[in-house]
Amino acid sequence: MRKSLFAIAAAGLLSACGFQPLYAPQIGGGPAIGPVSISTIPGKAGHVLRQELDRMLSVEHEGEPQTLEISLREDVSRLGFRTDESASRADLYLTARYVLTPNGGIQPVRGTVTSVATFEIPASAFGEIAAQDDARERAAEILAQRIRADLAIRLSEARRNPAPRATYRRGSPAGGE
Secondary structure (H helix, E strand, O other): HHHHHHHHHHHHHHHHOOOOOOOOOOOOOOOOOEEEEOOOOOOOHHHHHHHHHHHHOOOOOOOOOOOEEEEEEEEEEEEEEEEEEOEEEEEEEEEEEEEEEEEOOOEEEEEEEEEEEEEEEEOOHHHHHHHHHHHHHHHHHHHHHHHHHHHHHHHHHHHHOOOOOOOOOOOOOHHHO
């Protein structure tokens, strides 16, 4: 009984402060992100990232597609070393810088997201290639989830608080003449 009363009170407090779940229907019934056209991302990790983002964002197909451009950077950091000074473990870092150009007069949304996947380096050379490819795929899948969440948050904020567009006129103090 106490738990249900607490839950009702908590729901009332959250609704009073303006809390709205991120993936709840938007005011006016629009999608959280909307349809997105993703530009080609070079490399193996870019291919996996684009496929994952396409899969995740394909459910939101209402309206004109927005353009998402992503530049991807991959770094490998060696962690553990064997007695012969070869690496035994490594971290693969994927960093994505993205720009989403939305419709409806909202400013472009920019962000940077990073993911890390740790992998064991076997003694054979071909094993290292396979382990690194697996880590690359795992990092790209995590990165796609983080990009989607980051986009949903930033677009939600932008829709609630649209930034005023600056207008400059000749001869005005802001115009520089």
